[in-house]
Amino acid sequence: VAIATPRYYGAPPMCLCFFLMFSVNQSSKTDFLQNLNEARDARRREKDLQHATVLIQANIRGYLARKKFNDQIRNELINAFQEYNDPKKKYTMQLASKMFSHTRHFLTYYQRGKAKQRSGDLNYLLLNVFTYIINSLQADEIKYSYLAAFFNKDLNSRWMSLNHEYSLLALKILETNEVLLLLFLLTSQDIQLSMNALQFLVVMTDYECWKSIQKNISDILKTTMEALNRTYLIYFAQHNLLFILKTFMNRCIQRRLEISSIDHVATLTFKLLLCTDFNGSYLILISSTILTIPAFLTLCTEKSHKFFAAACQKDLFNRLICVYSTKESFMSISDRLDVVEICYLLGNIVSLAAIDIHQIETMKQPFINILFNILEIFRQRQSGENSETTKSNTTLWHPIIGHVKGKTVFAVSNNDLNHRVIQQLKFLWSKQFVNILFESSTPAANVKSNQPTKETNIIRAKFEKLFSKSTESKLSSDETQFICRIATLYQNLIHSLTELRLQILCALSLQEGLISSLWLFLQSIGPNCGIKELTKLYETTKGNNSLFELLQLFCNLCSYLVTVLDEEEMYRQQKHLELESWTILAYFLNNILYRIIRFEYNLSINTAVCSKNFCTSPTTSLSSLNLIVNSIYLERKQIFKTLHPLLVLLYERNTRKSFVPDNFWLIRDCKPSVFIADIERDDPCAKFLLEHMPHILPFKDRVKILQKYIETDKHEHGIRESSMHRHIKNHIEVRRNNLFGDSYEALRSIVPVVWKNTLRVTFINSQGLPEPGIDQNGIFKEFIQEITKQSFDPAFNLFKTTENGSLYPSPLSVLNENYLSLFSFVGKILGKAVYEQIVLDVEFAPFFLRNLIGHRKNINYSCLDDLMFLDRDLYNNLTFVKHYDGDVSSLELTYSIDEDILGQMVTQDIIPCGRHITVTNDDKIIYVHRMALYRTYTRIKQQIKMFSDGFKSLIKPEWLNMFSVPELQQLISGETQDINIQDLKSNTVYQGGYHKNHSVIKWLWDLVEKEFTREERALFLRFVTSCSRPPLLGFSQLNPPFTIRCLESSEEQDEGDSLGRIFRNMINIGRTSSERLPSSSTCFNLLKLPNYKTRNILREKLRYAINSNAGFELS
DSSP, X not given: OOOOOOOOOOOOOHHHHXXXXXXXXXXXXXXXXXXXXXXXXXXXXXXXXXXXXXXXXHHHHHHHHHHHHHHHHHHHHHHHHTTOOOTTSOOOOOOHHHHHHHHHHHHHHHHHHHHXXXXXXXXXXXXXXXXXXXXXXXXXXXXXXXXXXXXXXXXXXXXXXXXXXXXXXXXXXXXXXXXXXXTTOOOHHHHHHHHHHHHHHHHHTOGGGOXXXXXXXXXXXXXXXXXXXXXXXXXXXXXXXXXXXXXXXXXXXXXXXXXXXXXXXXXXXXXXXXXXXXXXXXXXXXXXXXXXXXXXXHHHHHTTOHHHHHXXXXXXXXXHHHHHHSHHHHXXXXXXXXXXXXXXXHHHHHHHHHHOHHHHHHTHHHHHXXXXXXXXXXXXXHHTTTOSGGGSOOEEEETTTEEXXXXXXXXXXXXXXXXXXXXXXXXXXXXXXXXXXXXXXXXHHHTSOSSOOOHHHHHHHHXXXXXXXXXXXXXXXXXXXXXXXXXXXXXXXXXXXXXXXXXXXXXXXXXXXXXXXXHHHHHHHSHHHHHHHHHHHHHXXXXXXXXXXXXXXXXXHHHHHHHHOOHIIIIIIOOSSOHHHHHHXXXXXXXXXXXXXXXXXXXXXXXXXXXXTOOOOTTTHHHHHHHHHHHHHHHSHHHHHHHHHHHHXXXXXXXXXXXXXXXXXXXXXXXXXXXXXXXXXXXXXXXXXXXXXXXXXXXHHHHHHHHHHHHHHHHHTTOOOSGGGOOGGGEEEEEXXXXXXXXXXXXXXXXXXHHHSOOEEEEEOTTSOBOXXXXXSHHHHHHHHHHHHHHTOGGGTSEEEOTTSOEEEOGGGGGSXXXXXXXXXXXXXXXXXXXXXXXXXXXXXXXXXXXXXXGGGSTTOOOHHHHHHHOHHHHHHHHHHHTOOSOGGGGOOBSEEEEEETTEEEEEESSTTGGGOBOOGGGHHHHHHHHHHHHHTGGGHHHHHHHHHHHHTTSOHHHHTTSXXXXXXXXXXXXXXXXXXXXXXXXXXXXXXXXXXXXXHHHHXXXXXXXXXXXXXXXXXXXXXXXXXXXXXXXXXXXXXXXXXXXXXXXXXXXXXXXXXHHHHHTTOSOXXXXXXXXXXXXXXXXXEEOOSSXXXXXXXXXXXXXXXXXXXXX
């Protein structure tokens, strides 16, 4: 840089100053001073410029010198380390004395470069340095080994401190790259650097890989090296090694990166345990870090890791159990973990236990205690107790524990590892472990016989010890308490591992002897499974007794069996339990649930009465009790939620094919009249029973309750029968030749309240004229009959029929425009019919009605038996797969189905990506039921939903819950049997001179009963009432009553009864001419029957009339 030399300005001569002073006048004095100041400022600026120039020159020279030096160092480092770019490659090593200085210089160079945020070249060089150190430690000669400086007296301390700094740098690299992994910012170079850093930590703690000292190594040197390795391991652990390894491995797994580094993590972990002699603090630390890595110990077992094997030989399992046995130690572990990490910790502990089952036998009770502790933490985390994370609104779905509230540290989406964790946990419900649990823990029992005991007899033998005891001693014995504790363990597993629930139940149900032994034990408690004894125990303990856990486990297993057993297995082969046992179980459940509900209700009353703040006014007491009962069932719902689904399943199974006698489900203590009175006064217990156990009331009484509910609903909406309250907007006109279209356009947009109101209909005939007659509900009933006939016609393509002729939504209905709106409309039409108590001649498929009621909410419900009538070929194929003894995977089945849609084969997945998932023996049962569910529900769920929404806009869901599937069908279509003529005759009113002994009346009933076919009897009933089926509760419920009026030939219009007319007809004067036809007024259920002269004329005219599909116009 060229700098101009400044001119020197000396002081002005004295003579010049005097000259100026005396040569200028006073006015120029100011200018003179100003010039002096400017000259002074100019001199100062020149000095500052000179000083700045010197500083700039010095800084630039320094910068250039440092740059030259750094470039020289960088070039030296590059020349020294550039070839070490592959840790798996063998290199020609340089002298350690020379390379050691390079490693020292690199650390300084790296730290300065990081401070200036230059990481690209630095990371590349660091990668090579780690590679050099790893390779040099494996050199055969000490002069080429990085270890040479350790044996140099002058360099020993520097070598030790340098290794500490490199170790911290390696840990920092792993920690930093973990964040980059989370943000998806990690490059391939960063990944390789992380792997080298991890390998560096391993090599520095394993003197056995330092080849230069392995030849003729002395005991003293060996001890020194072991101490050195131990020092490094403890130093790493003090600097958060285990937490960094855990987090880094989890991120690698989460991002599906190579997990071969599991060997290095295992080496560092188990060497730390071995060198510290399984120090308790490190066991706790490892449990809260490394053992939360999913399937970690399974991967170690598969790789036959030598340090893991060494740790196992030194009783790693027993040492962990001892640490976990103290509640304080276990809480210190669990407090650091979320529910997902606890799940993985449980899997690793179980995997460790499964390595050698003999260690479980010696530590069975402590191991069971640990399982209870872990599952208790599970429950707290899942329910949100004592957890800050659940304050978040986020929800995570996990393939093992289901939906998790709040944030979790990480979520593994690696299907392979999740499958490995599931395989770890499966040991808990394996036959081997179950038998270990039920084996006697007393030494005498173990040496009872020299002959080996069959596994299938272990469980039965455990229970048989209890059968000979009295009920009181049986319930309080140690054996019972131990069995109940095992049952509680499996109940906790079922509740915690929600996504594995079916797997657990399946494995336990296949455990030979378990279900039958549990059943025999329950039967041994007392008559009918000890209803009285268990009721007393429940009232005493309020359900907080471990015996109820055993009962719940048995009910869970039976619920699974009822689901998977088909009719052949349950009714003919009678697998697992005989039909008689199912009958006893159903009786037990029905009665004990009734007693439990009554007890809780009475308890709530006592609680309310004893409460000082309880309001005793009659207007609020029942609502208060209702809240108390609801809160009780929220707090103690588990036993109810377990027993009640099984009761519902058995009840529904019985409705398909009965295995119990008539009136079996009725409760002797439940009097229908009292129960209905309780419902009318809004008794909360009665309403709860009606909602959850409606079958304890006879069907006819429930229909009466429904009718009262509908009357109340009409009153609440201000609906009255009087004609003065009918609104003109509720009147519609429909053409007979376009009945559905006109009705849809007129009614589709009206709100449910208007649907519930009175609707009046006028038919327009083919000439475009209104048909005669005023709608007093008869024409409306005809309208409902006709529109439902069109709606459910398969040719209309909204519904299809099964093999037995029952209806269900057509999958091809999607081809109709606005098909969802059409289903909603048809649902409202059916709802209106039920609301107005109009029975229809339609029969629906049971699986469709079940979805309409909402019984499919029970997750154990199986659609396989429903499939029998929908697609028999598919049913037979699925049954074959279910009972296939060979390898199901050889059948090459997938979770998909090929369907013919308008002549084109389309593959549909029954689960996400199902066409790529092969069915195996482990999941064939799931496949069978998934396929049945798809055929009966999934593919038509939109149609079902819209139909259900329309139907339930008039018929409330709680009303539907009172009825089973066959009962709902009966509610819709009435009795399926032939018309009961005797019931009709006994509820018929005669007018106009007719009476029951009149000759025409005798001819009429004789014709209808003996000569008419069943179809003609239905036509006769429809001709008079507009409904072809009798009322639901018999003809006594028909309003107005069925009436027959005599019609004379001279009457052009019906003028009612007169005294003369009645007298003439009573003595058979004025018979009607043969041309007059019978007519009807369906609004009043009135048959206008002329007084015919002969029986033949009556038969001819009546048959013609009922087949003419007309009413008013016949006359």
